[in-house]
Each structure stands twice: as structure tokens, then as C-alpha cells.
Amino acid sequence: MQTIAAAPVDQAPDFDWQNPYILLTPGPLSTSPTVRAALLRDWCTWDDDYNLGIVTPIREGLVKIASATKPEDYTAVLMQGSGTFSVEAMIGTAVPADGKLLVLANGEYGNRLGRIAQTLKINTVVHDSGELAPPDLGKLEAALRNDAAITHVVCVHNETTTGMLNPLAAIARIVKGQGRIFLVDSMSAFGGIPLDVAALGIDFIVSSANKCIQGVPGFGFVIARKSELARCSGRARSVSLDVYDQWAGMEKGHGKWRFTSPTHVVRAFAQAMKELDEEGGVAARFARYTENQRRLVVGMERLGFRCVLPHALHSPIITGFYNPEAPGYDFMKFYDLLKTKGFVIYPGKVTGINSFRIGTIGHVFPEDIDRLIVAVEASRYWV
Numbered sequence: 001m002q003t004i005a006a007a008p009v010d011q012a013p014d015f016d017w018q019n020p021y022i023l024l025t026p027g028p029l030s031t032s033p034t035v036r037a038a039l040l041r042d043w044c045t046w047d048d049d050y051n052l053g054i055v056t057p058i059r060e061g062l063v064k065i066a067s068a069t070k071p072e073d074y075t076a077v078l079m080q081g082s083g084t085f086s087v088e089a090m091i092g093t094a095v096p097a098d099g100k101l102l103v104l105a106n107g108e109y110g111n112r113l114g115r116i117a118q119t120l121k122i123n124t125v126v127h128d129s130g131e132l133a134p135p136d137l138g139k140l141e142a143a144l145r146n147d148a149a150i151t152h153v154v155c156v157h158n159e160t161t162t163g164m165l166n167p168l169a170a171i172a173r174i175v176k177g178q179g180r181i182f183l184v185d186s187m188s189a190f191g192g193i194p195l196d197v198a199a200l201g202i203d204f205i206v207s208s209a210n211k212c213i214q215g216v217p218g219f220g221f222v223i224a225r226k227s228e229l230a231r232c233s234g235r236a237r238s239v240s241l242d243v244y245d246q247w248a249g250m251e252k253g254h255g256k257w258r259f260t261s262p263t264h265v266v267r268a269f270a271q272a273m274k275e276l277d278e279e280g281g282v283a284a285r286f287a288r289y290t291e292n293q294r295r296l297v298v299g300m301e302r303l304g305f306r307c308v309l310p311h312a313l314h315s316p317i318i319t320g321f322y323n324p325e326a327p328g329y330d331f332m333k334f335y336d337l338l339k340t341k342g343f344v345i346y347p348g349k350v351t352g353i354n355s356f357r358i359g360t361i362g363h364v365f366p367e368d369i370d371r372l373i374v375a376v377e378a379s380r381y382w383v
């Protein structure tokens with residue numbers, strides 16, 4: 001038998017498998033024990049139990065979450081890989097060879113949209129408003145008026161770099177008012193922040209299994225306006241990341257994936273969707289996340305921490321805090337102390353700002369945030 005050299009922390013005798021720590025990160029997130037338990041069996045991808053019993057209801061359920069008013073206009077296409085794979089699939093499938101994409105960027109994830117488009121050799125223009133400012137709507141409107149070549153616009157819904165909630169409705173009004181196709185990376189917001197893609201006129205929107213729907217990581221999904229997706233045959237720059245082809249396969253096979261499906265992850269996602277429904281749907285989840293974030297900010301500010309963003313720009317998803325200026329402070333030491341108390345936080349990502357981030361999504365409740373604040377108070381070794 002092979003022996004593994006170093007005993008990892010999860011082999012320690014007192015290790016609590018069920019609850020080693022909660023993840024206060026932007027994903028993967030803490031999941032419920034019942035979601036994790038749903039992983040524990042194998043499924044045949046050829047069988048109706050799986051395709052009709054699990055995949056098809058997930059696709060129908062996602063469309064209903066996306067739009068209460070016109071779900072029949074949309075379809076949900078599940079895609080293997082992490083969320084970025086679905087973003088790349090959406091952009092690569094939606095924008096034709098002679099199209100031009102305008103990217104609104106104000107953080108790491110917005111920049112990634114630009115990088116994906118450029119790598120796919122799509123004619124791309126990036127409007128970067130900097131990490132601390134919302135998109136410049138006047139500039140967007142002027143660009144669409146003055147450049148008829150721009151066919152598509154893409155933006156991030158919740159910019160997870162800072163926790164900034166971008167003004168999706170205002171952006172949508174401009175993009176659709178100018179008759180362009182509108183693509184959204186709603187990875188860290190979908191299922192946690194109410195929206196109606198039909199009312200906003202969104203044509204394509206992406207999220208993944210392990211953000212606000214609280215499944216485990218392993219696939220993403222693109223929700224697309226059927227009439228627009230129907231025009232995308234043959235546009236994709238990749239075989240595996242072809243949303244049109246994946247859609248055609250799922251429609252024809254009643255939920256069958258073209259290539260190996262992450263069956264266990266999909267089954268756990270079905271459980272996560274059920275739990276979202278039982279919680280009271282997106283509105284109730286939004287209320288919980290909002291209360292989580294409210295308690296976080298009140299508690300952290302009481303302990304002397306300062307938020308990176310003004311409160312008005314925050315989403316309930318994740319919050320950036322400045323690292324303390326104290327000479328003895330070291331983020332990794334603070335991080336390790338919190339981890340021993342059962343909480344994992346996240347380093348900052350804002351360029352030029354020395355910060356860290358705390359997520360408030362996942363199977364995390366206001367009482368967890370209260371316990372976190374107690375743990376933070378007890379971990380301020382530098383004070």
C-alpha cells in the first residue's frame with residue numbers, strides 16, 4: 001500500500017469533518033450538510049432518472065429564478081468547469097466573427113471578461129472605470145451612439161473584487177435602448193440578488209453551481225434568450241465551450257450532456273435548489289445575506305476596521321476592509337488565528353489598496369457573523 005508522506009490537517013484525530021471551518025470567501029462557499037450528503041451516490045448519465053429526474057428540473061428551475069415574468073423566452077444550458085468556463089463559453093458563442101464587444105470593467109472579473117474576448121480574437125473595447133468607481137454610464141451611452149460596429153456589451157453584476165454591486169438596470173436600459181445584445185457575468189449575484197432577466201432585457205447571463213445557489217463546485221450555467229441563442233450556431237471558437245451545441249444536445253437528449261457530466265455535483269445542486277426554495281426563494285436569501293453583511297460591517301467598524309467601499313456601493317455578497325496600519329499586523333497571522341477559531345476569510349484583490357475581504361454568502365447565518373465578530377475581537381493580537 002502506498003503511504004502519503006505528510007499527514008494533512010484533516011487527518012488529525014480531533015478533526016471535525018462536518019464543520020472544520022466556515023468559508024467566508026467568494027467561492028467555493030460553505031454548503032449545508034444535506035447538500036454535501038447528496039453527493040454520495042453514482043448516477044447513470046444515460047438513464048432518465050438522471051436526465052429527466054435531475055438535469056431537466058434544474059434547467060427549468062434556473063429559468064424561473066432568472067425571470068418571473070417571461071421564463072418561456074429563456075433556456076438554461078449547464079456547462080462543465082468552473083464559472084469562468086461558462087463566461088468564456090457565453091462570450092465565445094454569442095459574439096459572431098464580425099461582431100464587436102464592449103466590456104465594462106471595474107475590477108478583476110471585469111478585466112477577465114476583456115482578457116477572454118481578446119484571447120478569442122474578438123474585436124473588443126474595454127471601458128475601465130477603476131476598481132473604486134461604478135461604470136461610466138455617459139461614456140457607455142456615447143460609445144454605443146458613436147460606434148455602430150459594437151454589437152454586444154458585457155458587464156459584471158456584482159464585482160467580487162470589491163463587493164461593488166454594479167447598476168445593472170441602468171446599464172441594461174442604455175444597452176437595450178441602443179439595440180445591442182447584453183451579456184452579464186452574474187456569477188456571485190445570481191440566486192442571491194433578485195433580478196428578472198426578461199424585464200431588464202438581458203440576452204445571456206452566467207453563474208455557477210457554487211455561488212449563491214450554494215451547491216458544490218464543478219459546473220456553471222448560461223441562461224440565454226432562446227431567440228438569440230438560436231442564432232449562435234457555428235459561432236463558438238471552441239468545441240467544448242459551445243453553448244449552442246451544448247443546448248442542442250441537452251434539448252435533443254432531454255437533459256443529456258454532450259460530454260461527461262459531473263453527476264454527483266449536479267445531484268447536489270438539485271438539493272441546493274430545493275433548499276433555496278425552502279428558504280423562501282431568492283428574496284429570502286437576499287434578506288439573509290443582507291443581514292449577514294449588515295452585522296459584519298457594524299461589528300467590524302466597532303472594532304476599528306474600515307470598509308474599502310462607501311456603504312452605498314456595497315452588495316450583500318462580500319466586503320473589503322483595509323488591513324490595519326499597526327506595525328505588528330500581518331494578514332496571514334490574523335488569517336491563521338481566525339481559522340483556528342473556525343472562520344476562513346479572503347485576501348484583498350484591489351490593486352494599490354492593502355485590504356482583505358469577508359464574504360457573507362453560502363450556508364452562513366447572522367449568528368455565524370456574530371460569532372465571527374467575537375473571534376475577530378479575540379484575534380486582534382496587534383492591538
Ligand SMILES: *Cc1c(COP(=O)(O)O)cnc(C)c1O
Nearest residue numbers: 027082083084109158160187188
Ligand atoms: C467567482 C467569480 C467568477 C469566476 O468563477 P470561477 O468559478 O472561479 O471560475 C467570475 N466572475 C465573478 C464575478 C465571480 O465572482
